[in-house]
Structures are given as structure tokens and as C-alpha cells.
Amino acid sequence: MSAWTLCIDFGTAFSKAAAAPSDLRFDPANVRPLQLNPQPSGNPFLLDSAVFVDDARILFGRSALDRASSMAGRKRVALQSFKTLLSAADLERALDIKAPLSIDPHRAFCMRDLIVLYLAYLLAAIERARAADACIPARINLRYAAPAWQGGDSDALHAVVAGLFGEAEALRMRLGDALLADEGIDLALAATALPRAADEARPRAMGLIHEAAAAAAYTSIGLDESGSHLIVVDMGAGTTDMAVLMRADHQMHELADARVTFNQAGDFLDRLIADRALKSASWAKSTAQKTALWGDLMRAMPDLKAAMFAEGRASRRYERRLINVSLRDIERDQDFKAFLKELQAAYAHCVAVARGDALLRENASIEAVAVGGGAGAPFIQELISGATKRGPRVTPRPATPGWAHSEVFGGNLAPVFPQLAIAIGGALAPDNMLAAGGAA
Amino acid sequence: MPAKKKSVKRTNASAMGKKGAARKRAAPKASLANALAEAAWADADKALAEALIELDEFENARNEKAREAALTLLAQALAQTARKRGLTRIGMLGAQEAFDPQRHEPPPRAKSAKSVRIAARGVARGAEVLARARTEAPRRRSPR
Ligand SMILES: Nc1ncnc2c1ncn2[C@@H]1O[C@H](COP(=O)(O)OP(=O)(O)O)[C@@H](O)[C@H]1O
Numbered sequence A: 001m002s003a004w005t006l007c008i009d010f011g012t013a014f015s016k017a018a019a020a021p022s023d024l025r026f027d028p029a030n031v032r033p034l035q036l037n038p039q040p041s042g043n044p045f046l047l048d049s050a051v052f053v054d055d056a057r058i059l060f061g062r063s064a065l066d067r068a069s070s071m072a073g074r075k076r077v078a079l080q081s082f083k084t085l086l087s088a089a090d091l092e093r094a095l096d097i098k099a100p101l102s103i104d105p106h107r108a109f110c111m112r113d114l115i116v117l118y119l120a121y122l123l124a125a126i127e128r129a130r131a132a133d134a135c136i137p138a139r140i141n142l143r144y145a146a147p148a149w150q151g152g153d154s155d156a157l158h159a160v161v162a163g164l165f166g167e168a169e170a171l172r173m174r175l176g177d178a179l180l181a182d183e184g185i186d187l188a189l190a191a192t193a194l195p196r197a198a199d200e201a202r203p204r205a206m207g208l209i210h211e212a213a214a215a216a217a218y219t220s221i222g223l224d225e226s227g228s229h230l231i232v233v234d235m236g237a238g239t240t241d242m243a244v245l246m247r248a249d250h251q252m253h254e255l256a257d258a259r260v261t262f263n264q265a266g267d268f269l270d271r272l273i274a275d276r277a278l279k280s281a282s283w284a285k286s287t288a289q290k291t292a293l294w295g296d297l298m299r300a301m302p303d304l305k306a307a308m309f310a311e312g313r314a315s316r317r318y319e320r321r322l323i324n325v326s327l328r329d330i331e332r333d334q335d336f337k338a339f340l341k342e343l344q345a346a347y348a349h350c351v352a353v354a355r356g357d358a359l360l361r362e363n364a365s366i367e368a369v370a371v372g373g374g375a376g377a378p379f380i381q382e383l384i385s386g387a388t389k390r391g392p393r394v395t396p397r398p399a400t401p402g403w404a405h406s407e408v409f410g411g412n413l414a415p416v417f418p419q420l421a422i423a424i425g426g427a428l429a430p431d432n433m434l435a436a437g438g439a440a
Numbered sequence B: 001m002p003a004k005k006k007s008v009k010r011t012n013a014s015a016m017g018k019k020g021a022a023r024k025r026a027a028p029k030a031s032l033a034n035a036l037a038e039a040a041w042a043d044a045d046k047a048l049a050e051a052l053i054e055l056d057e058f059e060n061a062r063n064e065k066a067r068e069a070a071l072t073l074l075a076q077a078l079a080q081t082a083r084k085r086g087l088t089r090i091g092m093l094g095a096q097e098a099f100d101p102q103r104h105e106p107p108p109r110a111k112s113a114k115s116v117r118i119a120a121r122g123v124a125r126g127a128e129v130l131a132r133a134r135t136e137a138p139r140r141r142s143p144r
């Protein structure tokens, strides 16, 4: 049996994972996104990155979010977007900070504990999904994708993250499948298991691949020729990241001075759209009416946003009234305008950096690709396909590659591909694209 | 769904014994395709249900405003259904294109067509054309 690689994309909103054989010729049939989410509601390939500390239990994933929203009145929230913690300047210290009261009213856990708990849950979900797919062997090289933080030291970050995964693995061995129960795990049990797992833990042998490199891997796979330079724009839920990669001697290098991260992405657009819709609903006067409408809009948001991106407008029926929001309305918003302007400036800088480097090399050609759930946003697509003034042209690449339409997926991988792109690319990338760590 | 997963597992376990490798692998490959399809269909079904309800709203609308609202939501729900199934549209409404029998139905009453105008967009999934675009003979003067 050939060696396989599994890549975890631990996103701010969703965790994803995919596996692929490392040494076979590329075949779409061997690309295996993992079904991490067994619940009938929600996409089976997306696991909500969330932890909720309840009165006597700890809940994960969708159950955590559902429980949190049922207790919203009590000022209790689920821990989400904890991935952004990894960008902290002093990561070890940030991990030791106690979780805020709104997240952990017991004051029992620090951020490290909650992240380790979530990772144990994620590893358990991965193991269940892997075992259900007989194509994927039990022994598998493990990788995770992370953004390359500005000025960050990949080796230092990797040492911390491999440590966290090591503890999570030890915790998973202790708690077993109980981690996957809808009702979560017993809080006291978790509190006693955590320090024991920390004692037993050994750092997990795994590789770190930068998210942009993973995007480059899927973009070029199966092609005879691909550009020497690739600009990657990744709009997820919590952040929008841009990076420029350069290919030389079958290796990818990042041109670090192009890299930039914005804290505005899908969540930011959600708020803008809901806000705009609320403003147009002049009949919603009381706070109660507004809160109820806001909640309804947020629940419908994935569909509204998809309609908005595809058709330029979205409508919602609410208590026999019609609410309309158009992309034009959003584009007129001051916050959006400011964001777009920064985005354009950052992208222009990426193009300039790529061009500057391309001029130094023979046969250089520049490509651009958008990944992440927001890849289809018209303003993102306009950005990467925008006419450029001088120098080598920038060729836009599709967010969903041709092979994702392969018959083996029955036409159903393509619609979710942009969100799975990093996990899939991370699994397909050769070892020499790793930023730290390596095969087990 | 859990029941289905279990049965897939059992098949694999029994196939592990001596059956050929090709057989062993066929089931899980199909199961990934099934899972993808189930997920896409579940979402598509919801959108389709929404479309059916709006169709009723459209047919029972008491005034033009209600009718328009229902039509807007019906169109949105149908487009959503299509997206969830990975369907894309072929061509742009009203655009004039070189006639391509793979993608265009020939315009009615035209003996031979070199160039056509898209009257209703076709539908594709990936490279596969599910329904060709309906066309008209191009307008004499500049279109639109
Ligand atoms: N088809 C779509 N149209 C518009 N937005 C989408 C679509 N699919 C997902 N999203 C949005 O993408 C974001 C999640 O993207 P993802 O790349 O998974 O984020 P992260 O990696 O940060 O977890 C969410 O804001 C979600 O609403």
C-alpha cells in the first residue's frame, strides 16, 4: 500500500481534512475529503470550529454553537475563531491566559486547555472518518495548514502546535469516542484528564504547510505547466489572507514582503448584509423586533450570501414581508469601501512584488487564485482578474479546478471545493513544500 | 445515515478476506461520491422545497406586488438549488454567439445558423451539457 498524507485545515469557522496518496500519479479518485461532520444538518465535510463550556459538560462543533445560541440570553458564548490565537506574538503566554468568563464561567480552563480539547475532538472526528473510508490506510502522515504569520517563526510556531496536537492525541486516547457524543463530555472528567494527558503527551510528528503553499499545490496539480509565480487570495470567515509564492527547482518559496492579513472576511460581510437589511426594514422599530430579524437573517446568511455573490442580490421573506439587499447597497457602505480599498492596495502590492521577482527570472509567468469560502465573491474575482497595466500579465486561475468536476465526485465536489481547497492541496503537496516538521 | 455507514463498513470487512483489491475499493469510492451527493441533495432539496412554496405564493398572489415578491424568491430558490448541485448556466441572456450545436439549440425556423442570440440560457454541470441554450436568429441591427 502506498504512503498516504492527511492534511488538517483548522479554519477560523470550520475545520476540514483531506487525504491523498503521496507517491502515486495524481488521480482525482484518490483525493479523499474526510466526512468529519456526521450530523444530518450541515455539510459533512465541515466541522464547526467551536467549543462550549456548559454548566456540567463541554460541547464541541455544531452542538456547541446550538447550545450557545440557546443560552445567548445568559451572556454565555462558545469559543470560536481560536485559531487566530496562533498569531499571538508570545504564543505560549497567550495559551496560558484563562478563558474569559463569558466562555468559561467556572474559571477552570485556560486557552490551551480549550484548544487541546477541541483538537482532541477534531482528531477523534478525523479518526472516525478515516476508519469509515477503506481507501485511507490507518498509518498516515499528518500535516496541518496554517497561515504564515507576518514576521512569524515557522519552526517556533510548529513546535508549539505539534505540542498541542500531542496533548490532544493523548487526551483522545483517554477520552475515546465520548468526545464525539452530541451531548459532549463531562466537565469534571475533562478537567482531570487534561493534566494527565499533558504528562503523557509526546509532540506529534507532523508537518506544517502554509495555507498559500497548499493552495499552490492544488492549483498546479495535474497540469503540465503552471506559472512561476502565484498570488493567493484566501477569504475565509475570520480573515482574508494574501500571499505570493514563487516556484523554483520544484520548490515553492514565499515572497514574504507581500504577505498580508485582514481581519475582515466572511463574518464581516455577514454583519454588513444583516445590517443593511435591518436598515431597510423600517417597520422593525423595537429592539425585540430588530433582534428577532437579525437572528433570522443570520440563520439564513449562508444562502443569502451565496445568492448575493452569484446574482448580485438576495431576498428574504420575513413574516409576510420581503426584504431585499443588493450587492450595490453593500458596495456603498463606508466600511466596505474602506476594506475594498485596502484589499486592492494589498493586491496591487502583491502584483508588484511578483512582477519584481519575475523580472529576475527566465520564463516567468504570474497566476492568481482565490480560495476559501469567499472565493466566489465578485469583488474577489474582479481583484484577481483585473486588467493590469504593465509588465507580465497576471492570469487568473479558477477557484475550482477542472478535476474537481470529475465523474468520480458526481458533480458534487465542485460546489464545496473552495472551502476544502486548503485541506486538499495540503494533502497533495510534496514534502518539499512543508514549512516545518516532516513526515512521521 | 448512520445505518448506511455501518453497512458500508461491514461490506468492506467481509471483502477484506480474499476478494480482489478492485472490489474492495469500489465500495468506499462510491460511498464518498454518495456522501457528496447526499450533502448536495440535502441542501438542494431544502432550496427546492422553498421554490415550491413560492410557486404557490405566486399562483395565489392577490396583487402585483405579492406576485413579484413570490417570483423573486422562486427564482432565488431555484438558482440556489442549481448551485448546490453544481449546475452552471451556459451563455449570457441576449448575447450573440457563434452557433455551436453542442451548446445551442438551433434557432426555430432557421435553415442554417452561423450566429445566434441566446433566448434562454442552457445548463451544464462541469463540462457536461444538461440542456442546450435556446436561441433565436440574431437581430438584424446591433443587438439590445
Ligand atoms: N457559496 C458561498 N458563497 C458565499 N460565501 C460562502 C459560500 N460558502 C461559504 N461561504 C462563507 O465562507 C466562510 C467560511 O469559509 P472558510 O474558507 O471555510 O473559512 P475558514 O477557513 O476561516 O474557516 C463563511 O463566512 C461562509 O459564510
Ligand SMILES: [Mg+2]
Pocket (backbone or CB within 6 Å): A011, A012, A234, A236, A237, A372, A422
Ligand atoms: Mg481558511
